[in-house]
Amino acid sequence: MPDSSSAGEAYREGTRYRFSGHERILHRTPAHEGLPDMMDWFGYRRAYIVCSRTLNARTDVISGLASALGDRCVGITDKVGEHSPLSNVLAAAVEAQACDADVIVSVGGGSVMDMCKTMQHCISEQVFDREGLLKLQMKLSADGTEVIAATRTPPRIRQIAIPTTLATSEWTPVSTPVDEQTHLKARFLTVDGAPQGIVYDPQLLARTPLSLLLSTGIRGLDHAINTACSTQPHPLASLLAEKAIQLFIENLPRLKGGTDLEAFSNCQLATWYTGMGQLSVPHGFSHWMVHIVGPLANVPHSEAACVLMLAQARWSERHAAVQHGNVLRLLGRSGSFADVLEGLLSDLGLPRSLQDLGLSAEQVEACIQPALDHPQVTRNNLRPITTADDLRAVLRLADRTYSATLI
Numbered sequence: 282m283p284d285s286s287s288a289g290e291a292y293r294e295g296t297r298y299r300f301s302g303h304e305r306i307l308h309r310t311p312a313h314e315g316l317p318d319m320m321d322w323f324g325y326r327r328a329y330i331v332c333s334r335t336l337n338a339r340t341d342v343i344s345g346l347a348s349a350l351g352d353r354c355v356g357i358t359d360k361v362g363e364h365s366p367l368s369n370v371l372a373a374a375v376e377a378q379a380c381d382a383d384v385i386v387s388v389g390g391g392s393v394m395d396m397c398k399t400m401q402h403c404i405s406e407q408v409f410d411r412e413g414l415l416k417l418q419m420k421l422s423a424d425g426t427e428v429i430a431a432t433r434t435p436p437r438i439r440q441i442a443i444p445t446t447l448a449t450s451e452w453t454p455v456s457t458p459v460d461e462q463t464h465l466k467a468r469f470l471t472v473d474g475a476p477q478g479i480v481y482d483p484q485l486l487a488r489t490p491l492s493l494l495l496s497t498g499i500r501g502l503d504h505a506i507n508t509a510c511s512t513q514p515h516p517l518a519s520l521l522a523e524k525a526i527q528l529f530i531e532n533l534p535r536l537k538g539g540t541d542l543e544a545f546s547n548c549q550l551a552t553w554y555t556g557m558g559q560l561s562v563p564h565g566f567s568h569w570m571v572h573i574v575g576p577l578a579n580v581p582h583s584e585a586a587c588v589l590m591l592a593q594a595r596w597s598e599r600h601a602a603v604q605h606g607n608v609l610r611l612l613g614r615s616g617s618f619a620d621v622l623e624g625l626l627s628d629l630g631l632p633r634s635l636q637d638l639g640l641s642a643e644q645v646e647a648c649i650q651p652a653l654d655h656p657q658v659t660r661n662n663l664r665p666i667t668t669a670d671d672l673r674a675v676l677r678l679a680d681r682t683y684s685a686t687l688i
Contacts, residue, residue: 296515299427299561301452301475306553308481309546312342312443313349315480316386319441320353323477327355328441329382331373331397333389334359336445342485343388346443356380361389364459364576365396367411367467374403377438384439387476390446390489390497391582397440398456398474405437405472415460419470425660426513426563428455430470442476445489446497447529447548448583449504451479452556459576465651466572481553483545487536495533495629496583498548500571502529503590505555507564510597510604512661518558519604525554527611530621534628563661566675567593570658573651578644587631588638592679594619600664634681645676 305322307315320328328350330343337343337359347354358373377385377400387397399414408414417431442451454474457466486494508514508522528551535544567589574585598605598619605618614621626633635645649669652658659667666675677683 325384329377374400391450394450395456439477448497448500500583500586511562
C-alpha cells in the first residue's frame, strides 16, 4: 500500500468508485410537492411512511405529506426509536408488507432511514424474525476495504428519503440497527438499499431541533473527513469530500440563527458531496467507533461522532498532513486541522470530550473489547490502531485533560 502521506503517491492502482444507485434527487424542493412528484416519476401508488415520533406527534409535516398523497398513503409508523431497534424494524416490515406497499418513504434522520433499509432487507428476503435476519449481515472483502452484501436477492421494494438531518444516511445502502439482546449494532448491506429518490427541503431541515441538526452535521463532516483521509483514497471521492468539509465548516455555524435558508441548503449539498464518494473508500476509527460507543453508553451517534472525530484528527495529524493541508487551504486557514475542528465544536456548543458525553472511565474501558472485535474499527487507519493500548491512547485524546504531549 502506498504511503498516503506523500502527495505524489496519494492514489493506489486499481482505485474503484462505487455508485450507490440513486435515480432522482430533488434539491431545494418543498417535501409536500416533491414527494408526490417523485411518486409520479417512479409510478408508485402505495406508500408506507416511516417517520420520527416527534415529527408525527408535534408537527404537521407527516399529516401534510399524507394529505398530499391522498389514498396513495397506505400506512404510517413512528415506532422507530434511537438506533432503530431490530424489534421495531421487524414489526414495521410485517406491517408494510401487509399494507401491500410498493414503496417505503422515510421522513427523518439516520435511525429512520436505517430502519427503512433493514425493512427493505426483510421484505426482499422474506425474513421477519431476529435470528433469520441476523444471518444476513454484510461481509467484508478479503482485504477489509469494501462491504459486501450477504445475498444478491433483487429488491422487492425501494425507498424514497426525505432527510431531516445531515449525517448522510440517505447516501448508502448500509444500515446498522441495534440488536436489543446484545446492545450491539447489526450490520446490513441491502441490495438497492440506498434511496431510489431523495427530496431535499431546506425549510423542513430548518424545523429540526438545532442541537440535533448541528450534531448530525458533525457526523456528516466526520464521514467526509474519513473519505478525504482514507488509507485507499479515490480522486473523485477525495475532491467531493474536501468540498463537503469546506461547506460543513463554513455553513454549520450559520444554522444557529434558524432563518438562513442558503446555509441549510448548503449543508444539504455538503451531505450530497459527502455521500457521493464515501462508499467508494474504506473509513477509519471515528466512523466505526460510534457504533460501539453509541449503544453501549446510550449516546446518540452524532454526539459520539463529535468527540471521536476530534480524537482521530489529533491521533492522525502527522500521518494525514497532506490531506489536512488540502482542506486548510480551501478554508484559508493555517495551523492544526484538529484545532480548527475543536474551534468549530466549541462554537457550536457540541461535546469535545468523553466526559462531555457523560461517559465514566468504566464505560470507556467497556468499549475496548467490542472495538477490538468489530471488523472495521482497527482497520484502515492512516496511523495504525491495532491493539487495546492503541485504542486507549486514541480515547485519551478524547479526554478533557488532553494534552498535545499525549500524541
